[in-house]
Amino acid sequence: MDYTRQTAFSDPRHHLARLRELPDDVAGIAAVTRNLVSHYRASGIDFPPARLAEIDSRWVDRMLDADAARFTVPLDAPRAPEQRIVGCCRDFTLLTVAALRAKGVPARSRVGFADYFAEDFHVDHVVVEHHDGSRWIAMDSQLDPAGDHAVDVTDVTLGPGGLRTAAQSWVAVRRGDEDPGTFGVGPGHPIGGSRMIAEYVVVELAHRMGDELLLWDLWGVSAETVAHLGGRQVDEAWDDLPPLQPEELALIDEIADLLLSADAGDRAAETKLAERYAEDPRLHPGDVVTCLSPRGVGFQVDLRRRTSTMG
Numbered sequence: 001m002d003y004t005r006q007t008a009f010s011d012p013r014h015h016l017a018r019l020r021e022l023p024d025d026v027a028g029i030a031a032v033t034r035n036l037v038s039h040y041r042a043s044g045i046d047f048p049p050a051r052l053a054e055i056d057s058r059w060v061d062r063m064l065d066a067d068a069a070r071f072t073v074p075l076d077a078p079r080a081p082e083q084r085i086v087g088c089c090r091d092f093t094l095l096t097v098a099a100l101r102a103k104g105v106p107a108r109s110r111v112g113f114a115d116y117f118a119e120d121f122h123v124d125h126v127v128v129e130h131h132d133g134s135r136w137i138a139m140d141s142q143l144d145p146a147g148d149h150a151v152d153v154t155d156v157t158l159g160p161g162g163l164r165t166a167a168q169s170w171v172a173v174r175r176g177d178e179d180p181g182t183f184g185v186g187p188g189h190p191i192g193g194s195r196m197i198a199e200y201v202v203v204e205l206a207h208r209m210g211d212e213l214l215l216w217d218l219w220g221v222s223a224e225t226v227a228h229l230g231g232r233q234v235d236e237a238w239d240d241l242p243p244l245q246p247e248e249l250a251l252i253d254e255i256a257d258l259l260l261s262a263d264a265g266d267r268a269a270e271t272k273l274a275e276r277y278a279e280d281p282r283l284h285p286g287d288v289v290t291c292l293s294p295r296g297v298g299f300q301v302d303l304r305r306r307t308s309t310m311g
Helices: 011-021 026-036 049-056 060-068 091-102 166-174 193-208 220-229 234-238 246-263 265-280
Strands: 037-039 084-087 107-118 122-133 137-141 163-165 287-292 298-300 309-310
Touching: 011 060, 011 091, 026 037, 026 091, 037 091, 037 298, 049 084, 049 287, 060 084, 060 091, 084 091, 091 107, 091 122, 107 166, 107 193, 122 163, 122 193, 163 166, 163 193, 166 193, 166 246, 193 220, 193 246, 193 265, 220 234, 246 265
Parallel strands: 037 084
Antiparallel strands: 107 122, 107 163, 122 137, 287 298, 298 309
């Protein structure tokens, strides 16, 4: 896959010129991203419902539309935190990826669980990975390098101590090397464990294939989660979800192994991933996904028409 090319989700469309005006260096682009986005939870800001809806913008051009509705100045001009786009780690990442691609730099998003937010807990997270001409480098564009962090956020290890990819996390749990209860949204939060890791393996694959969906967009393997919610909020019903079935476990095992092999440079595994993703409806999103937004609403999203239907 050509990671210099925009995808349906990273494409800035009519905002392309604004991205091309940004600094050429990766650190400068990441700094602009932090100037554009406020995390819907980590910022500590109590956003009103109309603003909180921005977390479901999904497409980069729509995120930048939200910014343009409030600002006519360039993207690197200072924005007050409460006036920035409301988003999450995926949005910091995808905006950075879009800007890098606009500059011709190969970039993609990596999905997994970070070891550097909570002690003895792996928090779900998304980071940028860009290629410098010799190797892929992971970067956490959400975090200011000047801050006091447990990792070098400009060169994050994909593994223990840094960001454990979803595939790495799944294999470690399946081997019994890690407790699935230490993976999730955060310590004490009900959403986590083996089911979440399994679903994130599919999300990791989708992002690798250029479908950089929201972390709360559900399709394919995740459809079972939707079916068992019965209209309840995800965090209220998570513990009642049935265990993964043998055929689901086998599928996640297969995809996780292929992802690890592809990361190790196995081109045959990379090709196989693309084939499996294209052919298996449990892996790729169709025209419609279910969005179970953390703002407490659920709805259907037509990805081709880019429209939503509230449930």
